[in-house]
Amino acid sequence: MMRRRSFISLLGGAAAWPLAARAQPTTRPFRIGFLGPASARDLPQRMESFRAGLDALGHREGRDFVIEFRWADGNYDRLPALVAELVARKVDVIVTHGTPGVLAAKQGTSSIPIVMAVVGDALGSGLVSSLARPGANVTGLTFFQPELIAKRIELLKEIVPDLPDVGALLNLANPMNEPVLPQISQLAQSLKLTIHQFDVRGQSDLEGAFVGLTAKRVRALVVFDDAMLLANSGAVAALALKHRVPSSGWPDFAREGGLIGYGVNFPDMFRRAATFVDKVLKGARPGDLPVERATKFETIVNIKTAKAIGVELPTATLLRADEVFE
DSSP states (O other): OEEOOOOOOBOOOOOOOTTOTTOOOTTSOEEEEEEESSOGGGOHHHHHHHHHHHHHTTOOBTTTEEEEEEEOTTOGGGHHHHHHHHHHTTOSEEEEOHHHHHHHHHHHOSSSOEEEEEESOTTTTTSSSOSSSOOTTEEEEEOOHHHHHHHHHHHHHHHSTTOOEEEEEEOTTSTTHHHHHHHHHHHHHHTTOEEEEEEOSSGGGHHHHHHHHHHTTOOOEEEOOOHHHHHTHHHHHHHHHHTTOOEEESHHHHHTTOSEEEEOOHHHHHHHHHHHHHHHHTTOOGGGSOOEEBOOOEEEEEHHHHHHHTOOOOHHHHHHOSEEEO
């Protein structure tokens, strides 16, 4: 494995909340509510980064803050009830990630500040009114999912030039996909590709999706970002390898056996989310804190997987990679 350049660069700012309405007395630790659409075992590195971000800002867990965790374990229908539990606990701020998590938090409270650790397209999904002034009680970090998926498809087309179609593995229970799919369809038409959708709502759906993909003789697979799919990254990569399908997903997807990984660095975004929590706890109004957008991405190539499925990677693809697994 070799690393050739660093990748994430984010811009942002803050506006003071003169009344410091969310500031709390220092007689007790701040209570941070963490709403996880996936499960606790799926986010150890990201939570470590989040805690490291708070620590770097001088906040010590137990002394200055405690975290109240609520996990949906991939069942998005549970999110509203979990938000209600956090509201009842009177947390000072809710931190969550993914469109389902942010949407549930936003619908569950209009007064408690909400920090998006990462979300696919905060503007396109209607979670914020603008990036510069998100409004309401929501702020945090975002990337643009349509651009990201488009790049993954283009990488697959570069690797397999005569590619006639692409399978799209996604969770249609995630409302983020609604604004994304029309744009992906337009891209597919421009590349003369047919897109086949395979809806996966949980781990038990994965095998069936790949059976359907094989039945349709789909020759490549692009994986959409979703908390449930991210949590099953290794299983998806293993199935793609088993079925000898060139696949493209987020960076860790390639590290776990997928062919190509392209996207943002999630641990870095969770670390950056700590700065939003810090500002909110110091009295900043979340709706006045500009949403930060990821501007740099990383490309990961897994040569071992390429050899296993009989794909020859173009020189241009290898030269573009930030990281190559051999």
